[in-house]
Amino acid sequence: MSNVRFDELELMLMAMFEQKTLKGTIQTLTEVQQLVEEDAEMAVLVQQSIQKLQQLNEQQFKGLELEWYKPDEPNQKVERVADE
Numbered sequence: 001m002s003n004v005r006f007d008e009l010e011l012m013l014m015a016m017f018e019q020k021t022l023k024g025t026i027q028t029l030t031e032v033q034q035l036v037e038e039d040a041e042m043a044v045l046v047q048q049s050i051q052k053l054q055q056l057n058e059q060q061f062k063g064l065e066l067e068w069y070k071p072d073e074p075n076q077k078v079e080r081v082a083d084e
Contacts, residue, residue: 004052004056004060006049006052006064009045010048010049010052011064012069013045013046013049014029014049014053014064014066014069015068015069015071016070016071017029018066018070021061022056022057022058022061025053025061026050026053029046029049029050029053033047
């Protein structure tokens with residue numbers, strides 16, 4: 001079992017593009033690579049994330065709990081309770 005460590009930026013990136021499977025997430029990030037190739041920092045971040053993900057198995061991927069790193073939904077309705 002490999003001991004792969006992700007930094008916070010890698011986790012946030014993976015959370016944004018997470019798919020149902022490890023393979024699907026790697027595929028999506030591979031597609032994203034083409035879109036960010038002109039941004040050197042982003043390109044390196046995507047490449048590092050893909051390389052690390054390729055060292056994981058499906059169970060390890062599911063254990064990452066990426067939902068903690070997902071951005072808040074911009075159109076999410078917030079219910080507020082007014083004091084009476």
